[in-house]
Amino acid sequence: MSPLPALVLVPALGGAIAWLVDRPRFVGARKITDASWRVTLMALVLETLILVLATFRRPAHPGPWLDHFTAPWIPSMGISIRLDMDGLSLSLLWLTIILSFPCVLLATRQIRVNAGAFHFLLLATITGIIGTFLATDLFLFFFFWELMLVPMFVLISAWGHEGRHRAAIKFFLFTQGSGLLMLLSILGLVVAHFHETGVLTFDYFTLAATRLSPSLSMVLMLGFFIAFAVKLPVVPVHVWLPDAHTQAPTAGSVLLAGILLKTGGYGMIRFNIMLFPEAAERFAPIAMALGVAGILYGAWMSCAQNDVKRLIAYSSISHLGFVLLGIFSGSRTGMQGAIIQMIAHGLSTGALFLIAGSIQDRLHTRDMHQIGGLWTSMPRLSGAGLFFAVASLGMPGLGNFAGEFLVLIATWHVSPAAAVLTTAGLVLAAIYSLRMVNRIFLAPERADQQPVTDFPARHMIILGSIMIFLVVLGLYPQPFMTFSTPSPLSITAEPDKVESPP
Amino acid sequence: MIAHDLFVPSPLLVLSSGTMLMLVSIAWRRSITLSLSIGLLTLLLALAGTDHHLTTGQHGVATLFIQDRWADYTTALILLSSICILGLSWRNLLHDTAHPTDEYPLLLLLGTLGATSMVFSANYIPFFLGLEILGISLIGLVAARHHHLTASSEASMKYLILSGISSAILLFGIGLAYAATGSLYFSPPVATDGISHGIPIAAATMILVGIFFKLSAVPFHMWIPDVMEGASTPVAAFIAVVSKIAIFSSLVRYFSAGEMQPFLNDTMTAVIILTILGGNLLALRQTSLTRLMACSSIAHVGYLLMAFLSPGQLQSGAIVVYLAAYTASTLGVFSVISALAANGDTDGTSIADWKGLFFSHPFLAVIMSLMLLSLAGIPPGIGFFAKFEIAAASVERQRDLLLAALVIGSVIGLYYYLNVIRTMMTPDIVQIVTYNRKNYPELTGLALVLTIIVIVGGLFPARLIRPILPAPVTIIPRSANTIAPDIDTAMRYAIHDISP
Structure with missing residues (x-):
């Protein structure tokens, strides 16, 4: 029995239960809000156990893929429920779980209004994300891809901050519109395969073997690329991101920055590079230019922000430019760097959003001019903030540095000019990160500072564990590199071997 | 006879x-x-x-x-x-x-x-x-x-x-x-x-x-x-x-008899693009929910015509599923409107009246949102699969212009559907209780049944299609059989009539 369907279903069911538990008595106070929170936590623990099982299970099938699951869904259209897991999916699944815990432990307990619905939506988003990381039937992938948008939209739109409605609708329209282009690409690929072989199928491995003319494969690749570029985000289509991140509730920001954006990177690796290797290679110069532009633009914009969450959001654009650069650098090193960068960025930015959210909960503002000198009043929070800010600027020894360094090496081999420009982005990163740290944590305390409470010790334990992950990732990335890359690269090489019947 | x-x-x-x-x-x-x-x-x-x-x-x-x-x-x-x-x-x-x-x-x-x-x-x-x-x-x-x-x-x-x-x-x-x-x-x-x-x-x-x-x-x-x-x-x-x-x-x-004449084909394409874009654009500025549904139904007719104009292996499935999806979702929306409508002067069709519905009637608001999302083509509603089928049928026939219209229309459509959902989520600070929103249990029940249809149909569309999928596929050759001799006789009669 493969644990993969359980991985997808557990959060969805847990969310439904969390909602029902909260449902009948919404008049009550703390006790009842806790009920749905507890259910959510239990669902996550169960999910973790299943993931541990999936990780350490002896692979039941030959080939590089760790696990498979297939069930018929819509046979007349050649659609099946097909889930497959390799090292890349597994590492991103772990990232999802690792970030969900701080989300739930630190940020969602404060939700008082409709806590059940909030937890349901949170878990529904996680369901969509996990499904996206596992699905290898293109229809199923698209289904999950769209599915994760709705709960996220509601999370932003109902529990967000002052400009939430506009931000939520912008987020939805951008991601959905680009998703439709991906749908057309999927259908184009399926129909091309159908015309070639007469078999209607949405199976990833079968479709990977489709012979396409260079122009058609370029068009189809672009359809996928635009959808993933909006999610990642890549510069001209990043418009939704600063608003959505800023306006989302804390847990939503963490999910968005930490995991949701990674689906874009994951999709680029899994679909752009694997399905259309030649087209991706031809497109690489443009993609790399976009990546460099993103790094510089994001960093530059980040320097000019006064809103803490907006600053972190723009810095995300900059960091994810490295992911784009690494993915399209065409080398194994670049790919590994991109994956390490995705994981490290998820951890560090997720944690930064948690800290920014905590500051907002305490001071009711995100304006850096109105926050100052938190170090004396909140040493623990400030220390954690300093750590993650430094991590995200790429301090050697932490995960982000490992990722960025690998990407830079790979880029240097392809285009030294791009690598030099990218380094300028790193300098800007130092400027905006240190500016934020100076303003918020290190500056002299403000006179009108309200009394605030610091992070309790148990919060520090959670943040501390994220720090440990980042340090391990930075000091000894080798096991992650070998673990998370090789299997995706070998699929296209030996589709038949992978295709072995489950 | x-x-x-x-x-x-x-x-x-x-x-x-x-x-x-x-x-x-x-x-x-x-x-x-x-x-x-x-x-x-x-x-x-x-x-x-x-x-x-x-x-x-x-x-x-x-x-x-x-x-x-x-x-x-x-x-x-x-x-x-x-x-x-x-x-x-x-x-x-x-x-x-x-x-x-x-x-x-x-x-x-x-x-x-x-x-x-x-x-x-x-x-x-x-x-x-x-x-x-x-x-x-x-x-x-x-x-x-x-x-x-x-x-x-x-x-x-x-x-x-x-x-x-x-x-x-x-x-x-x-x-x-x-x-x-x-x-x-x-x-x-x-x-x-x-x-x-x-x-x-x-x-x-x-x-x-x-x-x-x-x-x-x-x-x-x-x-x-x-x-x-x-x-x-x-x-x-x-x-x-x-x-x-x-x-x-x-x-x-x-038009089941055979290939459409080329000039009709072009006309149809133009009409469909106009219908999809026009319907969606009209719906953007509506303040009445009934008018919005009217405009969105124009757009949905456009999508249906797209499937109609894309004969192929996927056409029948697309039409069948889309009709079912459109019917169930539209009826769902209208049943929620009826369930909330007062028996007094206002009938709750103005979008502004829907403010804060998520807080006053969370259950109906969720049903309404699901229906609207299904109409917009978002999972897990059946509308998602229906729109997917329409797109698949059109891709099969390479109707590029129509597909572009579909994408643009869907994004516009999403905006106004989301706008309604957003309005429902806005907390109603000034509780306008000028009219009595009475809850009808049987209407809520009907809405619930339609919701189940929409979601089950969206998650397991295969069961929905299979018994009826061959419908237009078998009908087209069959009616072609019945028509062909008839046209012959008709022509004979016609010639007979004209040249006595």
């Missing part, structure tokens, strides 16, 4: 007898409960009889009616929708004791009869009769609204005049087609030797214009928002669902 025509589509028979029975009962004693019960019973009986073929159709013989899986499927959809609409209006009619309105269920039944007759017809005459029965019942239904008599009369007059004009154009087209071919068979006229090529083209164009008018495709769409806004909520649902299914079903049958 006469026996065949009389008895073949059993729903027609049941519906006609039910109508007469209701007339008798009304003449005997006016009782709204009795009339509603007779109406419901008739519809249920007709639904039960949908699958039964009393006699087998004779091939090669020109018949008035044809009964195949496509007709059965659309009839079932029409009857189910009519049952829903009867359920939606039930409580309102019972409450309105001041005006005994037996005419309402009678007209509803007649309208359903007209729609069903259109679906089954294989000849211009029953098609036109059905269309007119439906249209004339609609005039009465739209006007049957005592609290808003001015608005509803205005809407009814608009419908009367515009529908009259379109019927006239359609009838002219039918006349030309008969002149060109000498046959009343329900298929595009083919030019014969004796007459100029212009006449069949003119005939087909005029018939198409008439159909587009009733279908509210874009250059001919102006009436639908006004009429639906003037009508009561259940009647608006009837216009949006039943009459559109009937006319679309006839359109598919009309």
Whole structure:
């Protein structure tokens, strides 16, 4: 029995239960809000156990893929429920779980209004994300891809901050519109395969073997690329991101920055590079230019922000430019760097959003001019903030540095000019990160500072564990590199071997 | 042959007898409960009889009616929708004791009869009769609204005049087609030797214009928002669902004979792009939910026509699923509107009235959101799969322009659907309790049933398609068989008539 369907279903069911538990008595106070929170936590623990099982299970099938699951869904259209897991999916699944815990432990307990619905939506988003990381039937992938948008939209739109409605609708329209282009690409690929072989199928491995003319494969690749570029985000289509991140509730920001954006990177690796290797290679110069532009633009914009969450959001654009650069650098090193960068960025930015959210909960503002000198009043929070800010600027020894360094090496081999420009982005990163740290944590305390409470010790334990992950990732990335890359690269090489019947 | 025509589509028979029975009962004693019960019973009986073929159709013989899986499927959809609409209006009619309105269920039944007759017809005459029965019942239904008599009369007059004009154009087209071919068979006229090529083209164009008018495709769409806004909520649902299914079903049958002529193809493409973009753009600025649904139904007709214009392996599945998705989601939206509508002055159709619904009626708000998302084509609603199928069918035929329109239209559509959801999520700070929002348990139940259909259909569409999927696939060759000899005979007659 493969644990993969359980991985997808557990959060969805847990969310439904969390909602029902909260449902009948919404008049009550703390006790009842806790009920749905507890259910959510239990669902996550169960999910973790299943993931541990999936990780350490002896692979039941030959080939590089760790696990498979297939069930018929819509046979007349050649659609099946097909889930497959390799090292890349597994590492991103772990990232999802690792970030969900701080989300739930630190940020969602404060939700008082409709806590059940909030937890349901949170878990529904996680369901969509996990499904996206596992699905290898293109229809199923698209289904999950769209599915994760709705709960996220509601999370932003109902529990967000002052400009939430506009931000939520912008987020939805951008991601959905680009998703439709991906749908057309999927259908184009399926129909091309159908015309070639007469078999209607949405199976990833079968479709990977489709012979396409260079122009058609370029068009189809672009359809996928635009959808993933909006999610990642890549510069001209990043418009939704600063608003959505800023306006989302804390847990939503963490999910968005930490995991949701990674689906874009994951999709680029899994679909752009694997399905259309030649087209991706031809497109690489443009993609790399976009990546460099993103790094510089994001960093530059980040320097000019006064809103803490907006600053972190723009810095995300900059960091994810490295992911784009690494993915399209065409080398194994670049790919590994991109994956390490995705994981490290998820951890560090997720944690930064948690800290920014905590500051907002305490001071009711995100304006850096109105926050100052938190170090004396909140040493623990400030220390954690300093750590993650430094991590995200790429301090050697932490995960982000490992990722960025690998990407830079790979880029240097392809285009030294791009690598030099990218380094300028790193300098800007130092400027905006240190500016934020100076303003918020290190500056002299403000006179009108309200009394605030610091992070309790148990919060520090959670943040501390994220720090440990980042340090391990930075000091000894080798096991992650070998673990998370090789299997995706070998699929296209030996589709038949992978295709072995489950 | 006469026996065949009389008895073949059993729903027609049941519906006609039910109508007469209701007339008798009304003449005997006016009782709204009795009339509603007779109406419901008739519809249920007709639904039960949908699958039964009393006699087998004779091939090669020109018949008035044809009964195949496509007709059965659309009839079932029409009857189910009519049952829903009867359920939606039930409580309102019972409450309105001041005006005994037996005419309402009678007209509803007649309208359903007209729609069903259109679906089954294989000849211009029953098609036109059905269309007119439906249209004339609609005039009465739209006007049957005592609290808003001015608005509803205005809407009814608009419908009367515009529908009259379109019927006239359609009838002219039918006349030309008969002149060109000498046959009343329900298929595009083919030019014969004796007459100029212009006449069949003119005939087909005029018939198409008439159909587009009733279908509210874009250059001919102006009436639908006004009429639906003037009508009561259940009647608006009837216009949006039943009459559109009937006319679309006839359109598919009309062109099922073979390849469409190239000029019609181009015209259709232009009309579809206009319909999708026009409907969606019109819906953007609406403040009334009924008007918004009217405009979005224009856009949905555009999507349906896209599938209609993309013949191929995926076409039948796309049409079947999309019709079901559109019907279920639209009825769901209207049932939530009815469930929330007060029996007082306001009927809750203004979008501003929906503010804060997530806090006052969370259950209905969730259902409403699911329905709207399904209409927008977002999982897990069935609308997602339906839109996917439409896109698949169009990609298969490489209709690039139409696909671009689909993408743009969907994004615009998403915006206004989300806008409604956003309004429902905005907390209503000033609680406007000027009217009493009464909760109807049976309407909530109906909405729940539709929700289950929408979600189960969205998650397991395979089960939904399989029994009905071959419908248009089998019907196209089958009706081609029946038509081909008929055209031959018709041509012989025509030649015979022209050259005595």
